[in-house]
Amino acid sequence: MKKAALVSIAAYAPQKILTNAELEKMVETSDEWIVKRTGIHSRHIAEDESLTSMALKAGKLALERSGLEKNEIDCLICATVTPDFFCMPSTAAQVASELGLGSIMAFDISAACSGFVYLLEVAKSLVESGAKKNVLIIGADKFSSIVDYSDRSICVLFGDGAGAGVVSVASSDNHIIATHCASDGSKGELLMTPKDGRNVGFVKMSGNEVFKIAVNTLTNDVVELLEKSGIASSQIDLFIPHQANLRIIKAVQERLGLSEAKCVVTVGEYGNTSAASIPMAMNTAYEDGRLKAGSLILLDAFGGGFTWGSALLRFGR
C-alpha cells in the first residue's frame, strides 16, 4: 500500500506585534498575569491583511519547499474557522486560484485548533487511496476578527497566522505513521462564537473548564496513539503540541516523560493561532534546524467543537 508523507512545512506571521504592555493599556490586565497563566508575551495581528492573503503566503512557501511544480499539486485543503467570506467562496478555492494551481479540487474544513491534524488525516487518506498525489494543506486563522478586545479573558490569548505543508506519496521510510482525530459536540458551548440573527458574535470560552478537559484529552490521546503505533515516547525526536497555553503544554510534556528540549514551544511569541498553531511551531523548528528530514515527530491538538487529534510521523521526503 502507498504511504503518505509530509514533505514540506512553511508558515507566515503578520508583521504587527501586539505586546502584553499594549494590552495593559486596553484592558484591566498585566504582563505578569498573562505570562504566569499562559506563557504568552506577544501575538501577531493581521491589521489590513486578509485570512486568504496569510494562507496564500504560507501555501506558496510550502509549495516552493516541497520542490514540486504548481501543476503537480492536485488538491488544496484549508482549515480555518475565520474565513474572509461567510460560507463561500472557500479560502482553499481562492488560494488555489491565486497560486495558479488550475482547476484542482479545493475545499475548507472547520476543526478550530485541531485543524492541521485533521488536514493531515484527510490528506493522508486521499494520497494513500490513490485519489490524489500531492495535497497542499493550509491551517490559517485570523482570530483578531472574532476577538472582543474589551474582554480580558479572551483578547490576551489569541493571535493571527498561517502554516502550510505538502502531503505527497512517500518515497522513503519518512511517512505519516498514524493519525487520530475525534470530536465531542456535546461540549461545544464551552468554546464557541455565538450567532445572533445574521451577526456572528465574538468568541466566548469557559477557560477553566476547557483547560482541564484539554490537559486530560491531549494526554490520553497521544498515549493511545503511541501505544497503538508501538512507539515509546523516548523515541520521539520532537513533540509539537497545539500552542494554547504553556501550562497545558508543560502538563502534557511532563506526563509523557519528555524533556523540555524535545518540546517545541512558540506560544510565547505567537499566542494561540488556532489552526495555524501546529504548523507555525513546526516551521519554527524547521527553520532553526531542530526539525530535519527523518525526524520522528508527535503532534497533539485540541480545540473548539470540541475537536482533538494527534499525529505521529517521520518528516520529509
Ligand code: ACO
Ligand atoms: N488579566 C487579569 N486577570 C484576568 C484575565 C486577564 N487577562 N483574564 C481573566 N482574569 C481573572 C479572572 O477574572 C479571574 O478573576 P476572579 O478569580 O476574580 O474571578 C482570575 O483571573 C482567574 O481566571 P481563570 O479563568 O480561572 O484563570 P485560569 O488560570 O483558568 O486561566 C486561561 C485562564 C488562560 C484562559 C486558561 O483557562 C486556559 O488556557 N484555558 C484553555 C484554553 C484552551 O486550551 N483552549 C482550547 C483551544 S482554543 C480554540 O480551539 C480556538
